Amino acid sequence: MREWQVKRRERTRQLIELGGLVAKAKLVELTDDDRAALYGAFLTVATKLRGIDGAQALVLFRRRGKRAFEAEQDEAVSK
Template identity: 55%
Template sequence: MCSWQVDRRKRTRHLIELGGLVVKAGIVDVTKDDRALIYGGLLWMAAKLQSDQGEHAREVWAEKGKSAFKADRKGDLPSDR
């Protein structure tokens, strides 16, 4: 397999995993799969991370994500997703 094929497969897997997080978080369901709404939310998130509140948001969101992954491994659902 050529190196560009390996790179392309890695990128594809990465994109699929990121899309899976959008589904796992329930974003697709609560937005009724509205791509503009999802994209707008992601843009808002990126702007928030670049703002003066970015470090705080990063800490809060990272902790929330770690807790959700941990609960998922245990078979529990986070109470305040």
């Protein structure tokens, strides 16, 4: 397989996984599938991460995300 094909597949996989996170967070339902609202929310997060407290915000976001993944995994195991 050519290098550009491998890179394209990797990028496609990454985009699919990121879309899955949007769906997992129920942002599609919460915004009534409003792409402008979703984009605005992402821009707000990006602004926060670029700000003075960006590193601290990233730690907080990461912690919340890990907890959510763990809770989901625990729920799946208990079923």
